[in-house]
Amino acid sequence: MHSTKPRPSWSLPFVAALAAIGVLRLLSDLLTDIDPTWATVLGDSPLRFLARTTDGSFAGNLNVQYFKVMAIPCGLAVVFLINGGLTGGITAAERRWANPRFRLTCIVALAVVCAFCEIEKATHLLGLPTGLVEGEQVWLNHLAHTVGGILSYPLSSWFRYRVVVPRPQKPLEAG
DSSP states (O other): OOOEEEEEOTHHHHHHHHHHHHHHHHHHHHHHHHOTTGGGGGTTSGGGGGSSOOOSSHHHHHHHHHGGGGHHHHHHHHHHHHHHHHSSOHHHHHHHHHOHHHHHHHHHHHHHHHHHHHHHHHHOTTOOSOOOOTTOOHHHHHHHHHHHHHHHHHHHTTOOSEEEEEOOOOOOOOO
8 A cells, every 4th residue: 555645846936936026026017107217226137127117128128028928927826825825725725726727717817907907007097007118018018918828827737735755665574
């Protein structure tokens, strides 16, 4: 008889990193909406790529527009962590996450939020203090979010809370 012992999944550090990047980018986007010049304090450090701003370089222009490919995967990582920590324990969270419909529903919900944000930035329907920054185009934002959403589905199947590994067995004694 083989007994098993669960251990944390290798994907947890990856998920935590994605979630951290997403939260930092969201906070920097909010700061950019309040003060578009705040990112100048980051200078040429790599941290400037966490801000929705461009320094005029090729990498800076890509950052404004194409970092949005990461929005839904990063948001999904946050949802995964919340699902595991606040919703009835790991066993229940594993059951929910194993359901493809649950993961797809999370991705669609994140896509709707992203689309709303882009529409608000372009039209100010609700009058929120947000807007497009230099080099940003609405249609490219939607395209980048769509690509991120499509990539999120297969990525979501790699997210695991724990894995089950076989315990070492004692050798059978001949008798």
